[in-house]
Amino acid sequence: MAYAASYLMTAIVSPLWGKLADRTGRKLMLVRASFGMALVFFLMGSATNVWQLIVYRLIQGIFSGYISNANALIATQVPKNKSGQALGTLVTGNVSGMLIGPLLGGILASFFSYRVTFFITGGLLMSVFILTLLFVHENFKPVGKEAMLTTRGVVKSLGNAPLVFGMFVTTMIIQAANNSIAPILALYVREIMHNAPTTTFFSGVVAAVPGIATLFAAPILGRIGDRIGSDKILMIGFALAIVVYVPMAFVTNVWQLIGLRFLIGISNASMLPAVQAILAKNTPNEVTGRVFSWNQSFQAMGNVAGPMIGSVVSTTFDYAGVFISTAVLVVINLISVYHNTKSMRKSISK
Numbered sequence: 001m002a003y004a005a006s007y008l009m010t011a012i013v014s015p016l017w018g019k020l021a022d023r024t025g026r027k028l029m030l031v032r033a034s035f036g037m038a039l040v041f042f043l044m045g046s047a048t049n050v051w052q053l054i055v056y057r058l059i060q061g062i063f064s065g066y067i068s069n070a071n072a073l074i075a076t077q078v079p080k081n082k083s084g085q086a087l088g089t090l091v092t093g094n095v096s097g098m099l100i101g102p103l104l105g106g107i108l109a110s111f112f113s114y115r116v117t118f119f120i121t122g123g124l125l126m127s128v129f130i131l132t133l134l135f136v137h138e139n140f141k142p143v144g145k146e147a148m149l150t151t152r153g154v155v156k157s158l159g160n161a162p163l164v165f166g167m168f169v170t171t172m173i174i175q176a177a178n179n180s181i182a183p184i185l186a187l188y189v190r191e192i193m194h195n196a197p198t199t200t201f202f203s204g205v206v207a208a209v210p211g212i213a214t215l216f217a218a219p220i221l222g223r224i225g226d227r228i229g230s231d232k233i234l235m236i237g238f239a240l241a242i243v244v245y246v247p248m249a250f251v252t253n254v255w256q257l258i259g260l261r262f263l264i265g266i267s268n269a270s271m272l273p274a275v276q277a278i279l280a281k282n283t284p285n286e287v288t289g290r291v292f293s294w295n296q297s298f299q300a301m302g303n304v305a306g307p308m309i310g311s312v313v314s315t316t317f318d319y320a321g322v323f324i325s326t327a328v329l330v331v332i333n334l335i336s337v338y339h340n341t342k343s344m345r346k347s348i349s350k
Helices: 002-024 026-045 050-062 066-077 080-111 114-135 151-157 161-180 185-192 199-228 230-248 254-281 285-316 319-340 342-349
Strands: none
Touching (some): 002 026, 002 066, 026 114, 066 080, 066 254, 161 254, 185 199, 185 319, 230 319, 285 319
């Protein structure tokens, strides 16, 4: 409940923050998110029971939206034909944090305590607030409240609304597929290593390897996507994921799993950045905040659904079944994206 609470609240409130971002600017939303989360982490460090922690996690979800608004800011400040490269580079920051965060958290918790780790994290987020306030600049012309489009107006302003909404569903399935493996990954490593003493170490390596691959591949694939089409990069990424997920179910040693997980990292580098680039290229600047916030809501729903799918499948079948079911999710996504991006391919061919 504590883990899911933040994602559930994020899914609910993101559209509200997106609407405000389109009226007041994305930088203000970055400042709001970083300062709010810093305060919430200080509160979590002071929690005295699990129910307080769950409530604080819900509040954390309310203040979420830093990354989605960073994406929207980049999408509106960078030329459309360079958005794939820019958003791919931005992903490296996100992935670096996901790699360093668990390692840093583990070190801090071992040297201090879980509680102190929350206070330190709050301090880090306060530094993000200060850096954003001082060094992030945005060319933004405020939109009056009376000039703001309704939800129906936003949809009408989209040149290709089915494509945009198709990308929302694609984002949700990507997150569900990636996170369906999360609950069983360490257990799967323990199984194939027959509970060897080094299981914990290799579990960390297996978890981190995709991020390392994504770190280097995302900017490169972003540039290629700007040149040949983000839709092509996205479909290549799905095809690679399908090819890699299936053999993961049949590995016999941890090195095989590490190699396949590295390839999944390359696949991941082509997925969400390509989706975001497609959204950026097909969304007018004046509604970018709301479109990216809607996308974050679908992303949060995928974060909630993924672990639930993985847990149910592994309980009903076994750990290997999770990788097969994940491959099936990716196949569904590939078919959906191929259908949704037909209009993009037709316009390019013309």
